[in-house]
Amino acid sequence: MSARSLSDWLSYIESQHPSEIELGLERGLSVLEKLNLGRPKAKVITVAGTNGKGSTCTMLSQYLTASGYRVGTYTSPHFLRFNERVAIDGLECSDELLVEAFTVIEQVRGDTPLTYFEFSTLAALWVFDRLELDYWVLEVGLGGRLDSVNMVDTDLAVVTSIALDHIDWLGDSIDGIGREKAGIARPGKPLISGVVNPPQSIADVAQEVGSPLLQKHKDFTFSVAQDSWSWQGLGQQFDGLPIPKLPLENAATVIATLLQLDIAVTSERLTDLFREATLVGRFQQVATSPDVFIDVAHNPEAAIQLKQQLDRLGQPVIAVCGMLKDKDISAVMKTLKDSFQAWYLLDLDVPRGAKASELAGYLPEAHQYQDMRQALADACAEATKQNATVVVFGSFVTVSAYLSLQA
Structure with missing residues (x-):
């Protein structure tokens, strides 16, 4: 097993489950327990949404890294190399570390079938656990409540947007999809909603779980001038920010998210972020x-x-x-x-x-x-x-x- 290359492992894990997608946490949690991955010392930020997850994760990770923190970022899918999914301080994880992760997972999973995404998520969590990281930024693959990323209790949940998509798995109503995506929330931990015209289900889930809810255009908002923009809310205001290359709606949600962390959030660092942050495949x-x-x-x-x-x-x-x-x-x-x-x-x-x-x-x-x-x-x-x-x-x-x- 250990002699396999990364490409060999990827071919192998593709063949280990009959379904490309099978939502549910039971399989992953059973293997996670065998991996002895307890509550991470790092703070966990989990990002769900129909659109905007990737750009939100990118901006959060880049701001934290530029501020001197060590950050692991898990995203999907990848374009050319699987390593794109697992990044450490903005750099792709090595083949060697991913191979080691897959080897350990295979050794402990026994007869528990795992989907490709479950294998991938467990590998990312194992890699992050091995390293001395300050933050884990985790992008939900599909939905939220039953996505394997939700195996890990988050310190800060983010929902970027809600729209009809993946209706075969998430249902055909905005309210139902909102409930699924808000399912990443945890008791006593903030839930940031960047959703424009959010369904009532997001607030309902936050109340049921006991998660403090912060909503765009209610708790924070933004305005755009000709060549700059301003952000207001949560006792803070940032004016004259450069228009980002990535979607402005997500940039506004990122500021609200950063303000929930015990870090310095300054106009200077935000200006650097929005001037520089880019993401493959986003215009x-x-x-x-x-x-x-x-x-x-x-x-x-x-x-x-x-x-x-x-x-x-x-x-x-x-x-x-x-x-x-x-x-x-x-x-x-x-x-x-x-x-x-x-x-x-x-x-x-x-x-x-x-x-x-x-x-x-x-x-x-x-x-x-x-x-x-x-x-x-x-x-x-x-x-x-x-x-x-x-x-x-x-x-x-x-x-x-x-x-x-x-x-």
Whole structure:
């Protein structure tokens, strides 16, 4: 077992459970107990939400690291390397440490079946436990209450946004999804809600659990000027902050979260954070001549955010788009169809991938392709003629396909 490479281990753990997703804490908790991972000495920040989890985790981790703290960050999915999921002070975890983690988990789990995500989460927790860290920043994979990240009691729970997504697992009501995501809250520990127009279920869960609730536009808020923004609430005010590269709504939630920690939160450090913080695949510029941006937007709420970004560009934009068939393709296309002057659609060659022809049902004039390489080449050629920008979006899988071509 110990001689396996990381790629060998990843192939192995993919084969150990018949389902890609099976929510529930019982399996993971039984193995966690065998790993003898008790309550971590580090403070735990757990982040759930339909959109905005990744950027929120990134900004929290970068602020804490820049302030001199040691930080472990667990996120998902990854684009090119599994190591992206487990970061220490902003750097990817080594193959060697991950292999050691998987080896130990395999030795103790016995006949307990684990999903790929459960294996991954346990490995991250084992790695973090081995190191002298001050903070663990944990991103929920799906939902919250029954997600394996919720095996660990959090010191500070964050819900970034609520929208209809993953309805096969979380239900088809905003109120029900809000209840699932707020399920990361713990008694006596703050719950920060960055949700715009939050469902009542978030407040209900906080009251049931006994978690102090702080809500955007109630306990804290923000306002935007032409080229800066201000934050107010919780007895603090920060003015003249630079507009961040990452979504402003999440930046506002990050400030509220940081203020719940026993650390210095200053305008100077916030200014540095918002000038510098970026995240792969979140309206990220990756090329010039022509300009190319990549964005993982894959549901209606994210499509609205992407539309706002496109409107700010103020120039023609061409889409390269691939999506998963279980997403709300109709709503995404309806939101964005008039934001692009041309569409280059591609098949996603994964089990849940939609065909370009399925997407083209909403966009009769679109070009259709079987893979990223030719779709991108043709889109860039057209963008060069039209002095336009190319935006590659629709799924983590789509962005990964782009990045793989550049690797």
